[in-house]
Amino acid sequence: MKAIQIEEFGGPEVLRYVDLPEPTAQPGQLLIDVDACGVNYADTHAVEDSYLSRSKLPMVPGGEVVGRTADGRRVVALTATGGYAEKAVAWEAMATEVPDAVSDEAALALVVQGLTAWNLLRTSARLQPGESVVVHAAAGGTGSLAVQLAKRFGAGRVIATASTKEKRDLALELGADVAVDADPEDLKSRLEEANGGKKVDVVLEMTGGPVFDASLAALAPFGRLVTYGLASREEPKPITAGALMGHSRAVVGFWLMHVLGKPALHAEPMAELLALVAEGVLRPQLGGVYPLAEAARAHEDLRGRRTTGKLVLKPR
Known part of the structure; x- marks a missing residue:
């Protein structure tokens, strides 16, 4: 599969578009065929190894994806890492089903x-x-x-x-x-x-x-x-x-x-937010869609304060 990987810490220049083996879901995990992955400012820190949790090399960055599970469910999920890829794994408790009325981009804007x-x-x-x-x-x-x-x-x-x-x-x-x-x-x-x-x-x-x-x-x-x-x-x-x-x-x-693992701070707010978006009450702002291969450009734009709203990478 295609993915973004880093083998050294640094700025956007260390993001490499490579071929990697597909990940394997362990018991309690879901293998997700990724339709889109989100970009967060925390990702720029993770790539530098300057975030609250330490990064390990080599690493596929990315903490959120939306896509389909093997049984056909459309979910948005938090991943520890591995989101910048065509396939990703997430713990089932970290995945939320997405209503048809909510776009991939909007779902990604909500999960983090x-x-x-x-x-x-x-x-x-x-x-x-x-x-x-x-x-x-x-x-x-x-x-x-x-x-x-x-x-x-x-x-x-x-x-x-x-x-x-x-x-x-x-x-x-x-x-x-x-x-x-x-x-x-x-x-x-x-x-x-x-x-x-x-x-x-x-x-x-x-x-x-x-x-x-x-x-x-x-x-x-x-x-x-x-x-x-x-x-x-x-x-x-x-x-x-x-x-x-x-x-x-x-x-x-x-x-x-x-907040993870605490339903009142995670699952219940996610359900509320998805419902508000489906009703048209809450409007996530889409800040830009980039091909997965151009993840470095997305990081450059984000760090350069040239963006608004949610940035999204498309693997295909």
């Missing part, structure tokens, strides 16, 4: 990014009706869903950030109340101004570095900053207990791996 957005708001931030929410990278795969879900979950004001006018316009179209430039310079002031001169209640943050610092400074008492990525590859400034206590604010970390 949709679940992340849902849990950021519900589980980690514990969003309350009427609270203000800042969504960074609001035109991206997770951000574009978080904007829509925040409104649906009762946010009083959704403040989107994005790097270009086109991306900010998309966030407004998806339901954000206001969209501001994502540049870290004076970001704290722009967030507070966008919230009517008041500090904000919730921030969903995946950039790190000075964006994290500005977001934390913009938090109101009892506000929650949920960090779920480090796209800038810059660590924020150290945080002391006194700084948190003195402002009654919280920093919460989120990693999707910790």
